[in-house]
Amino acid sequence: MKESPTAEIALIIIDMINDFQFEHGEDLAKKALNISDPINKVKEQFSRLNLPVIYVNDHYQLWQANLDKIISHCQNPISQPVIDAIRPSSQDYFLIKPKHSAFYGTALNTLLHQLNIKTLVLAGIAGNICVLFSANDAYMREFKLHIPKDCIASNNDHDNDNALLMMEEVLKADIRSMSQKNYNISALFPS
Amino acid sequence: MKESPTAEIALIIIDMINDFQFEHGEDLAKKALNISDPINKVKEQFSRLNLPVIYVNDHYQLWQANLDKIISHCQNPISQPVIDAIRPSSQDYFLIKPKHSAFYGTALNTLLHQLNIKTLVLAGIAGNICVLFSANDAYMREFKLHIPKDCIASNNDHDNDNALLMMEEVLKADIRSMSQKNYNISALFPS
Amino acid sequence: MKESPTAEIALIIIDMINDFQFEHGEDLAKKALNISDPINKVKEQFSRLNLPVIYVNDHYQLWQANLDKIISHCQNPISQPVIDAIRPSSQDYFLIKPKHSAFYGTALNTLLHQLNIKTLVLAGIAGNICVLFSANDAYMREFKLHIPKDCIASNNDHDNDNALLMMEEVLKADIRSMSQKNYNISALFPS
Amino acid sequence: MKESPTAEIALIIIDMINDFQFEHGEDLAKKALNISDPINKVKEQFSRLNLPVIYVNDHYQLWQANLDKIISHCQNPISQPVIDAIRPSSQDYFLIKPKHSAFYGTALNTLLHQLNIKTLVLAGIAGNICVLFSANDAYMREFKLHIPKDCIASNNDHDNDNALLMMEEVLKADIRSMSQKNYNISALFPS
Numbered sequence: 001m002k003e004s005p006t007a008e009i010a011l012i013i014i015d016m017i018n019d020f021q022f023e024h025g026e027d028l029a030k031k032a033l034n035i036s037d038p039i040n041k042v043k044e045q046f047s048r049l050n051l052p053v054i055y056v057n058d059h060y061q062l063w064q065a066n067l068d069k070i071i072s073h074c075q076n077p078i079s080q081p082v083i084d085a086i087r088p089s090s091q092d093y094f095l096i097k098p099k100h101s102a103f104y105g106t107a108l109n110t111l112l113h114q115l116n117i118k119t120l121v122l123a124g125i126a127g128n129i130c131v132l133f134s135a136n137d138a139y140m141r142e143f144k145l146h147i148p149k150d151c152i153a154s155n156n157d158h159d160n161d162n163a164l165l166m167m168e169e170v171l172k173a174d175i176r177s178m179s180q181k182n183y184n185i186s187a188l189f190p191s
Numbered sequence: 192m193k194e195s196p197t198a199e200i201a202l203i204i205i206d207m208i209n210d211f212q213f214e215h216g217e218d219l220a221k222k223a224l225n226i227s228d229p230i231n232k233v234k235e236q237f238s239r240l241n242l243p244v245i246y247v248n249d250h251y252q253l254w255q256a257n258l259d260k261i262i263s264h265c266q267n268p269i270s271q272p273v274i275d276a277i278r279p280s281s282q283d284y285f286l287i288k289p290k291h292s293a294f295y296g297t298a299l300n301t302l303l304h305q306l307n308i309k310t311l312v313l314a315g316i317a318g319n320i321c322v323l324f325s326a327n328d329a330y331m332r333e334f335k336l337h338i339p340k341d342c343i344a345s346n347n348d349h350d351n352d353n354a355l356l357m358m359e360e361v362l363k364a365d366i367r368s369m370s371q372k373n374y375n376i377s378a379l380f381p382s
Numbered sequence: 383m384k385e386s387p388t389a390e391i392a393l394i395i396i397d398m399i400n401d402f403q404f405e406h407g408e409d410l411a412k413k414a415l416n417i418s419d420p421i422n423k424v425k426e427q428f429s430r431l432n433l434p435v436i437y438v439n440d441h442y443q444l445w446q447a448n449l450d451k452i453i454s455h456c457q458n459p460i461s462q463p464v465i466d467a468i469r470p471s472s473q474d475y476f477l478i479k480p481k482h483s484a485f486y487g488t489a490l491n492t493l494l495h496q497l498n499i500k501t502l503v504l505a506g507i508a509g510n511i512c513v514l515f516s517a518n519d520a521y522m523r524e525f526k527l528h529i530p531k532d533c534i535a536s537n538n539d540h541d542n543d544n545a546l547l548m549m550e551e552v553l554k555a556d557i558r559s560m561s562q563k564n565y566n567i568s569a570l571f572p573s
Numbered sequence: 574m575k576e577s578p579t580a581e582i583a584l585i586i587i588d589m590i591n592d593f594q595f596e597h598g599e600d601l602a603k604k605a606l607n608i609s610d611p612i613n614k615v616k617e618q619f620s621r622l623n624l625p626v627i628y629v630n631d632h633y634q635l636w637q638a639n640l641d642k643i644i645s646h647c648q649n650p651i652s653q654p655v656i657d658a659i660r661p662s663s664q665d666y667f668l669i670k671p672k673h674s675a676f677y678g679t680a681l682n683t684l685l686h687q688l689n690i691k692t693l694v695l696a697g698i699a700g701n702i703c704v705l706f707s708a709n710d711a712y713m714r715e716f717k718l719h720i721p722k723d724c725i726a727s728n729n730d731h732d733n734d735n736a737l738l739m740m741e742e743v744l745k746a747d748i749r750s751m752s753q754k755n756y757n758i759s760a761l762f763p764s
Contacts, residue, residue: 063302064285067257094255098298099522107289107296111254113715129552133518140481140515142686162544170511290713304524320743324709331672331706333495353735361702445684446667448640476637480680487680489671493636 009188010052010117011042014102014124014131016086017057019074024155029078031153032125036085038150038178039123045185052115055088056108059096067094102134109141119144121188127152128163135167145173146188200379201243201308202233205293205315205322207277208248210265215346220269222344223316227276229341229369230314236376243306245284247293258285293325300332310335312379318343319354326358336364337379391570392434392499393424396484396506396513398468399439401456406537411460413535414507418467420532420560421505427567434497436475438484449476482512485519501526503570509534510545517549527555528570582761583625583690584615587675587697587704589659590630592647597728602651604726605698609658611723611751612696618758625688627666629675640667673703676710692717694761696724701736708740718746719761
């Protein structure tokens, strides 16, 4: 096996545990289901290589560090297929965030430092809000970024494309889709 | 009733859910049990007045926002009496922290801002480490501080006294014990 | 005079002291000169009402808190007209920032707290980078936002319009131009 | 030469540019002058090895990133000998801080990350306030600490000794004096 288990890379999955109770929420739920498949393909490779998978998720104003309560709060007919598709396993890290960015008011930076991570793969929703602002916070902390275009979604495809463009141009992210990379995580490593 | 339910004050309980698996841990567990009684008297008044009670607790490297897992991790014959005495209720806020300060890598500042809090009552362990460094982080954010001397404890009483002195002199904290104030929360309010 | 000198509002001017030494820098310098006029009209009203004007500016890797060195570093034939138009006065606050956001690695939040500011007017460049990411950091800290569309500019007008749209929709900013408001700062106050 | 110029170590000099206008300020000025000599011996070695020397200094509520203004504000008959002894050179980094900790509201963490620093030597005043709280912030960010006991001072020697003890025990700092190490910076490197 060529891939090193000590690669300095982590997968961050943003806001996929979601109640979708907002305007166009049903649309976004469908898109979230669509990206679950490529995200899970990435996640499987991370897990197989023993690389960290970190969920960072809105806390839905529960203000309690309690995964079960958050999942329970989010469960409804619209969200259920997404939660079923992408629920965190007991091996995954699970952090909660109170605001847009995965770094703001969370221990994410501390966790990444302890794990000696230098490169992030960002996935999740919404691409033009929480993913974008998390990406900038990562960039300001000097992480390298991969944001595969088939692993993020926004309410509106035009906004999603714009966010991808910004993340590519301003934040120097590699936005090639995992399918372009044949879902092969080794394509994420520097050669 | 003179006390206002909109008083801008919160109670922060630090690291009382603890495994006490460290040097002098058994000693600190006894002291933690001793301070549980005055802390609970404060907590009852906060709850009665509908004022926020916020636990901020070490996450024991679980890196999962999951209260049940943390309590379960901490339970042992030494910690059990303390956990039984001071376990958070379902109405209490519960945040986890990765390092000494209750503000570092947590959403505490965001929560306090949303609740419009200007004054903190700090309680818990260890007085000369996590309480002290949380107190300075609160002071730098310009919160007023009450740190009742009978509501904090350290491994070593001399260190606890020193920390109290520093918090009084450098961080302008009111360190009078709750018993000096007759366990009356109205003594915490500006007259 | 109807406007209150204690209004909880500040003007933030981002990256206008600039060397414009980057791709499309000359274009952006022209646009920066164009927005200097409306920004100065806002600034005059803030100064007249004794409201805070805060420059937050890239430090150009000088890593020294030294306004004169930064201005001296930035001066060149392209930047000179902009610097002449918008140079901070000795009454203005002047902070330096190392990254995109005006809040990251700066004392801006502390200053705003001390001044009891709840609402920000953002102006400057580049609208789709430093202004946008500063705006999100302000939004996460729960400031209300005014980002007059004639007071920001980006390399590319399409990107600028997109950023304005995002700041309006996602960050709830009021993006009406100062000319729409007749350059009247009282239009910024809640009625 | 055995010392590596790429050693991941920086010298942080805290609040030595000081107006000493506070209770016991004159006493602290004398102590600050006493520690200037060992600090300068360390600084000379850092400079010779091309290792970073970073001043982090109170901004005296000037809220302007302007070294000259700060020095000018601080100059008085009490402070003059200290400023003369330890004034930053044009090669030194100079950051301003608004509060106790050198990390709070500053770009220090960003600078240290860019310089790839893992170990800090802390020096300056006051040992039991700004040095102590900076040390904890450094510890929470997982820096290794050297705090030579002859390079810090506090108003009161008893408080200084207590702070040193805390930094040694709680923050795992090496507090041996530079004279114990024969003022030899190589003693700071892991063997």
